[in-house]
Amino acid sequence: MAKLVIQGGKPLRGRVRIGGRKNAAVAVIPAALLGDGVSTLENIPSIRDVATYIEIVRAMGARAEWAAPHILRISANGLDSVAVTYDLVKRMRASYYLLGVLLAKFGRAEVPLPGGCDIGQRPIDQHLKGFRALGADVAIEHGVVKVEARRLVGTSIYLDTVSVGATINIMLAATRAEGVTVIENAAKESHIVDVANCLNAMGARVAGAGTDVIKIKGVPRLEGAVHAIIPDEIEAATFMIAAAGSHGEVLVDNVIPKHLEPVSAKLREMGADIEENGESILVRGNGRLQACNVKTLPYPGFPTDAQQPMTVLMAVAQGTSMVTETIWDGRFKHVDELKRMGANIRVEGRTAVIEGVERLSGAPVQATDLRAGAALVVAGLLAEGRTEVSGLAHIDRGYEGIDEKFRGIGADIQRVGVVEPCAAI
Numbered sequence: 001m002a003k004l005v006i007q008g009g010k011p012l013r014g015r016v017r018i019g020g021r022k023n024a025a026v027a028v029i030p031a032a033l034l035g036d037g038v039s040t041l042e043n044i045p046s047i048r049d050v051a052t053y054i055e056i057v058r059a060m061g062a063r064a065e066w067a068a069p070h071i072l073r074i075s076a077n078g079l080d081s082v083a084v085t086y087d088l089v090k091r092m093r094a095s096y097y098l099l100g101v102l103l104a105k106f107g108r109a110e111v112p113l114p115g116g117c118d119i120g121q122r123p124i125d126q127h128l129k130g131f132r133a134l135g136a137d138v139a140i141e142h143g144v145v146k147v148e149a150r151r152l153v154g155t156s157i158y159l160d161t162v163s164v165g166a167t168i169n170i171m172l173a174a175t176r177a178e179g180v181t182v183i184e185n186a187a188k189e190s191h192i193v194d195v196a197n198c199l200n201a202m203g204a205r206v207a208g209a210g211t212d213v214i215k216i217k218g219v220p221r222l223e224g225a226v227h228a229i230i231p232d233e234i235e236a237a238t239f240m241i242a243a244a245g246s247h248g249e250v251l252v253d254n255v256i257p258k259h260l261e262p263v264s265a266k267l268r269e270m271g272a273d274i275e276e277n278g279e280s281i282l283v284r285g286n287g288r289l290q291a292c293n294v295k296t297l298p299y300p301g302f303p304t305d306a307q308q309p310m311t312v313l314m315a316v317a318q319g320t321s322m323v324t325e326t327i328w329d330g331r332f333k334h335v336d337e338l339k340r341m342g343a344n345i346r347v348e349g350r351t352a353v354i355e356g357v358e359r360l361s362g363a364p365v366q367a368t369d370l371r372a373g374a375a376l377v378v379a380g381l382l383a384e385g386r387t388e389v390s391g392l393a394h395i396d397r398g399y400e401g402i403d404e405k406f407r408g409i410g411a412d413i414q415r416v417g418v419v420e421p422c423a424a425i
């Protein structure tokens, strides 16, 4: 079985380059299928979720090719299917974007309810509410979401809950609707702005992305475009947290510091030095960090996707920290594994109370989801002795060469064994 073997306790030093944002990549790839021409997507990370999307695109008859490392060409030429098989979509959440894309392009889509990380309930009622409001009939039969519309007509849609996925999916569906669609109480995450920029480069008319009111004026057709996606703030946060906790000094390069403000603010509060310089952030760990409290919230609040790695830092900080997870109801699965490494954490509902210990001790641990996996890697790097992290397929879904990147800044981390290969990479 493949695993990461880590000999912990080394201060991390040097420079690490952050790749493109996973959650932007898995939205712009399907978005590119809306265009009649070829789209060139740049800064696309070579991760398993991207490989899965490439497989899905090809299985639907369209084309997806790596033109160069991190540059993906997508062409909808040949796209002849409005249905996707469960085998492919079960591997990741973002397959739900095909509903919005195929509905806009062909007026019909059949996509099985998606898979993804097991981090709690993940309904898609707000996506479906949006499609219905645009005029689609929506049914769920045998686990497959079926949407169909003779025409889509712009309207005003108020989201009952702030949802990244619903905001993007409705934006995708509305690009070619008649008239103007207004999404109210929209999510404001940076990759929503990125997807809107990509769509606008393709000829769409999306305004207001990044605020809680997004307006989309439908256009009859979209073209291909060249679009470079934004850096991955969660990959960056993972490296920043590890650098601070290891008492090291790491330049986290190719980031947009503004997107990382919630994470930088918390690291500063804990006592780390954070220096923002243009497209990079220098992180310096200053001795043992102090406890702090974190509550996950939609952007610009503290991102839930960085919560699990952050818990590790609190586990070795001085004092008692509290983490409140408000987005997902099952995102503390890493805690039991951290306890096996000596952490003192009590979970009560959606809150974890963390009594900092002097140090963690290495142990064999199992990643149960993507960010839990990243958290356990960070824990292994900070711990005394040897840690073996299994469940690598989860980590590889969202981090490109996590072991190589950590080795590049001085970590003793080796990949042993082979994770089943991704056909498309």
Ligand code: EPU
Pocket: 022, 023, 026, 093, 094, 117, 121, 122, 123, 124, 125, 126, 127, 128, 161, 162, 163, 164, 165, 166, 187, 304, 305, 326, 327, 328, 370, 371, 398
């Ligand atoms: N929700 C509903 N109804 C809906 C949609 C969402 O009740 O129709 C609820 C969810 O249950 C959750 C909250 O709204 O409590 C937020 O969910 P959201 O729709 O924003 O999440 P998502 O779009 O499914 C994306 C990321 C997640 C990230 C969340 C929150 C992708 C592919 N996934 O999920 O990323 O945690 O936004 O920022 O973009 C990760 O990368 O590790 C990851 C899980």
